[in-house]
Amino acid sequence: MRIKPYGDTRDDGVVQLSFTLPLEWSESADEAARRLVAAMGFGDVSVAEGRAIASGFSFFVVYAKTSASIELDGLAAAVPRERTLSMDEVDGLLRERVGRKVRIAGACIGTDAHTVGIDAILNMKGYKGDYGLERYAMFETFNLGAQIAPRELVRFARENDIDAILASQVVTQKGSDVRNFTELAELLEAEGIRDRVLLLCGGPRMTNLLAAELGYDAGFGRGTLPSEVASFIARRVTA
Amino acid sequence: MRIKPYGDTRDDGVVQLSFTLPLEWSESADEAARRLVAAMGFGDVSVAEGRAIASGFSFFVVYAKTSASIELDGLAAAVPRERTLSMDEVDGLLRERVGRKVRIAGACIGTDAHTVGIDAILNMKGYKGDYGLERYAMFETFNLGAQIAPRELVRFARENDIDAILASQVVTQKGSDVRNFTELAELLEAEGIRDRVLLLCGGPRMTNLLAAELGYDAGFGRGTLPSEVASFIARRVTA
Amino acid sequence: MKLRIDPGAVAHCRHLAARIADPVEAFIARHSTVAVERAVVRLLGGSGTVEEGVPTANAVVERLGAGRLRRGAALSLGAVAQARAIGVAEAAAAIARGALEPESGDSVPAEAARAALEAPAAEALERIAARKFERTALLARSSPAPPPLLYVIVASGNIYEDRTAAVAAAEAGAAVVAVIRSTGQSLLDYVPEGATTEGFGGTYATQENFRIMRAALDEAGARLGRYVMLTNYASGLCMPEIAALGALERLDMLLNDSMYGILFRDINMRRTFVDQHFSRMLNAHAGIVINTGEDNYLTTADAVEQAPAVLASQFINEEFAHRAGLPDVQIGLGDAFEIDPDREDSFLFQLAQAQLARQVFPNAPLKYMPPTKHMTGDIFKGHRIDAMFDLASVMTHQSIHLCGMLTEAIHTPLLGDRALSLEGARYVMNTARHLGDELEIKPGGIIERRAHDVLREAEARLERIAEIGLEAAIEQRFFADVSRSPQGGRGYEGVFERAPDYYNPFEEALRPAEIPA
Amino acid sequence: MKLRIDPGAVAHCRHLAARIADPVEAFIARHSTVAVERAVVRLLGGSGTVEEGVPTANAVVERLGAGRLRRGAALSLGAVAQARAIGVAEAAAAIARGALEPESGDSVPAEAARAALEAPAAEALERIAARKFERTALLARSSPAPPPLLYVIVASGNIYEDRTAAVAAAEAGAAVVAVIRSTGQSLLDYVPEGATTEGFGGTYATQENFRIMRAALDEAGARLGRYVMLTNYASGLCMPEIAALGALERLDMLLNDSMYGILFRDINMRRTFVDQHFSRMLNAHAGIVINTGEDNYLTTADAVEQAPAVLASQFINEEFAHRAGLPDVQIGLGDAFEIDPDREDSFLFQLAQAQLARQVFPNAPLKYMPPTKHMTGDIFKGHRIDAMFDLASVMTHQSIHLCGMLTEAIHTPLLGDRALSLEGARYVMNTARHLGDELEIKPGGIIERRAHDVLREAEARLERIAEIGLEAAIEQRFFADVSRSPQGGRGYEGVFERAPDYYNPFEEALRPAEIPA
């Protein structure tokens, strides 16, 4: 089944856009905005607002209709979503099939100091009422904290027989997250321990698809619950 | 010169979008949104927000980069903008070259009852400190008011030797403006008086380009000042 | 938060409103309209259409002719039914089709005709009462969100899309859903029939459309555990008929103003006065909350200047409503947040006006309309203006809150717009839930002085109106800056003087014993 | 709007803050750091870099070595200058390059070395004073918008894009522009050089970047008829150097907190205490308003629970600031609007906290930070949360208002985001300009009770801290839920005990005669 955006009627394709153009405002700036949105492939372009926001810059609010649609069939498969296991299930599975604590090292890498996200996954307290990995009987977690160089994390993993590495990146400007994640993955390869560890990454803009591109085993985005991460690890180390 | 949207760096092409999809929210709905925006031709698609707003409907806020750009050269020509004449200039021009009052009939046509816009152009008081056409010595104006059938307006024009017809449409839903404007233009043709009158239209979404498509001499959009309309009429009837 | 206002001035305003209403009421008592009679026909069972889609009610009134109509349509129908020993509804249908001549009842004495009407009239009133009790029962089981009632509009033009939108809005937190009418419907002198899928800027109000929406919202309400109210528009050339249909289909609110049609649709004032009275009697019996239209004064003229006109009009609307038997709890007086947002301290003025209305009409379910006039294509700023509106509403305990839309200046609301609006209102009202109760207005400050000024000025206007009479006042642009003459405007031809033996069984049954309060 | 708060409790808090600061000040007096010494070198003319891009200041400190440094870098420079009969700046450059050995001054008596420093030190202080007078003159000619000062950040990573953004923001109404530093800069133990075009989540703070921004904003300010302030960040491993550079390049504000680096960057606490003191002395002389970082407590921990920690920290920051010679009008104490927006009556709690700060620190230019933690990708709701923040700010007369961005959870602000934010703030503040003055807080109500609770709890915490000492309190997670040890964290190796004849000409000149207020 294909669907399109819904304004007030099925398949009307209505989309709202806003953007700034490096252009002094005038009526022809409105027309420039209209043409630009038409050039993006939209129809029925209506420039609802266009005005100067600074000398040489104009801001626009536009409503337009897209002819693009998206196929839903097969989508669910592209974003697999397994049932989240309970803490008991995770611990039970690991106790039975691994028989020792799974060792986890987490850090906010590079110069990024946003630890709240990785803390939410690792710390006892967890996130939104969902306990963190520290609370699981069968995980041993090491939270290295903020601004950890990829090299340092790799060293720690090697020296401490880490089973799973959890790297976080919250600052994404100018692709700094991609750069740091890549560096980490490459170092693990270079050190020859990539296949010995489960490699996870996360952050507000992470998706599983991006993670796969970066050579990670999984990626977790905004709103991730610790139990989702725990389930994933438990399933993968026992698979 | 070609320009692109400006996020925080020249030519980064950043655009904000929002839309609703007729789709139950889940993580795969976010992915659907991402793919849809990619299908629209955007790159670096980031779904900043995706959530259920009702059963079977999800709302999304997306930031993405467009590769579309727009050519500025020639744009000014497409949206010609003549200097607005002062009231004295308008009256002077008409006195000199026409030698009698120019007769104007205005109305909000069809079932549309939004008279504020056409009143702003016609009434003495005008709009934003700019006097309306009634105030000009060389215009004689007839404001027929709200919900005037195109047929009625045409009859009035014929019976009263009207020089310029000003039709307003504010309700644009489901193209009702286009329908009414078209009916008016066609009736004038049918009655054989189309070339005897100057035919102007206006409303918050009107553009000169749309007006031309509809067979009008000019179209006036949001924020139009009466003096702009007066100047246009004066220039055209004396051209 | 309380304003110190002069109770004497308020009482005096009410007294003046009564003086203003008196001569109008006398006129109403002596007249009826084609719309009132059509409503009577509908209540007596004259539903559906005859050939060419003309509604039965219109056809009946047409065929009865002016002379017979002066005695009330009911009397003719009763007579024909009696003469032919058929039901009144059947008589109506037959007359409409032209299968029976109205003359066929001419020999039946008025007594007998009235007797024939008794049962069907009582039955109609009972059906309405039953719908009202239904509502009461549903409300008793409902767990509503904290006040005010969040109210949104749907207006796609297509009743099925409207239904989708209404259910989605209910799920997103709407307590009231209104279906905006297509532009132009209020000028039609008949109520269209059936489910409709084409309209401009709104969807036609038809009995079938009412049913479709009512069923959908009942279903959604049951699922959500809270009753979702349905609203439509009465004011227009068919006020009494819409009131009748709304009563039968359990609408919960109706836009019903004693002057809106006059001022904003150029409907004849006498027609409107008569129509609003009978329609409100039906609203009263149906337990329908009326919404008056004072907000409209502010969408065209300057909101600071017009505030006294709003208050004066509220007093007049209240008085007319009382006289039609509506208790305070069914009188949703209108007001709006329309002061220029870029005016310094405009929010203080808004608070003054909203709080004044709250204190002057303590038991009325005030209807608070959102910013519209000053909304622009800048949806971001618009969303903030709406936030300030939401704040004023919760601070001053407004009752019926029309959620503002960030896209107000662009299009009738999209499904997503409504969700953003409801979410936004919920946020603001929750974060500032008790703010109004925790703050006090500085005595003699900007807010209080403004409220005083508005009250004084409204009183002065009411005094002038009482002197010259409401008709003259309307002619002299006392409201919304428009002038209408007593015999001008649409629909005047449908107003007529009642014959001495005029009879309307519903009016008889519903005439208030005394003016409620 | 006024809270009734206990002046005794406030006075007691101040007294406790003094008791807390005493032992720390004693420590400060006995120590210096590499960063303090580098700042001294810079002020004495040691600018630029030597080979491999190492800043002259760092090279000098490196080459002097620990032993010599204990007497203060200035003394060595003075001695070498004296010995070689060259200027002090020249001496610094030569030592940095390795062209002169520090030993070459060892025979010069301290007296003579100090004498050699007199002129260049005085000259540096005069240059700074001249920039300060420049500011005063520009401000006198400026027509500012009504308070608070609208403050926005630029953070593209590229100083030239930042410049474009800053000028655009000024045109859109910003009164203050801050250039956010690249992530990680605060952990560099040197200040980078030159104009920079690569940074992540911010742009490097360099002297050249300061100059570029200052020139652009001066130009825009002249055009707009109002002075536009420039801000950057001091707290970090280079606090004193940034303070020196900010003074020389006429920055108007600097983020400068006595504990931020400790808590949020794991910088050693002793290093921070010493560094903040000297940097603030320079801020005082330069007329630079400091901004403290209490808002950061609320971005990680719960804002309702942390409010007392914020207030306690404000008292401590104020006390340290006073001891460095900063008068109240230069102490921009931090606070933030970070309570969960979905909490009922959260706006009342925000008002309580903001108004409490306003009354406790009546002369401080309070810095009010926008919602960040609870902002999400829903830019529409976010824009409303920001509106409520703007309202709280204008109602409680905050001074420095960091405009919230609707895209806070998404990216560092785009040019358009800033414009929407400024427009939004202007709208809310203008429409409610005098709202705070026209309302009174209900005695004993939710707002007042909350303010009392916060004050009492802050007092209790300060009491505990005074007992155990600030170092122990930080170790025991009194602030922001993090624990730091006195000898842990970054940069401890750069702290050293002063030799008995330690000399720092700037400290001598700027030591406050008495604690100002």
Ligand code: B12
């Ligand atoms: C709190 C905060 C701070 C705190 C950080 C304190 C700390 N100890 O973490 C302080 C005040 C110190 C700070 C500083 C700065 N910040 Co900051 N900050 C934020 C803020 C407000 C909230 C982030 C947060 O805590 N989110 C809550 C957590 C729970 O969500 P999360 O990180 O997404 O994590 C979840 C998932 O992503 C996932 N997850 C995350 N990591 C991982 C890892 C794994 C392995 C897994 C499985 C899952 C996972 O699970 C978590 C739970 O669901 C955001 C704005 C916002 N509202 O998002 C800005 C923000 C992140 N900061 C930003 C920036 C730029 C900075 C600064 C450079 C300056 C500034 N502009 O404020 C500095 C530099 C800091 C540095 N060196 O990195 C930008 C980043 C822009 C970008 N996209 O690149 C943001 C978006 C603000 C903005 N719009 O400018 N910041």
Ligand code: B12
């Ligand atoms: C005021 C108003 C009303 C008043 C109208 C009173 C009156 N006498 O005009 C009342 C309350 C009665 C009303 C009713 C309705 N309205 Co209304 N109304 C508005 C409102 C708030 C402002 C319109 C306005 O006055 N603008 C100010 C004038 C000065 O601007 P303007 O019309 O654009 O005119 C300027 C230019 O366009 C130009 N211009 C216009 N016409 C012409 C003609 C010529 C020849 C020239 C040269 C220039 C020109 O010059 C003018 C000056 O610059 C808008 C929302 C908004 N903020 O825009 C909704 C709006 C226009 N209404 C709308 C609708 C749907 C309705 C209703 C159906 C129900 C409803 N949703 O409220 C009814 C039906 C009325 C009907 N039969 O037409 C929709 C239209 C949606 C659409 N795009 O199709 C809007 C956008 C609101 C919404 N989002 O739903 N409305």
Ligand SMILES: Cc1ncc(COP(=O)(O)O)c(C=O)c1O
């Ligand atoms: C009281 C009242 N009745 C009716 C309407 C709608 O009338 P129409 O359908 O003519 O637009 C309104 C409009 O807002 C109103 O306020």
Ligand SMILES: Cc1ncc(COP(=O)(O)O)c(C=O)c1O
């Ligand atoms: C007081 C203070 N200093 C400095 C900073 C910035 O430090 P960094 O550059 O380490 O992010 C902040 C952050 O908001 C702060 O509040």
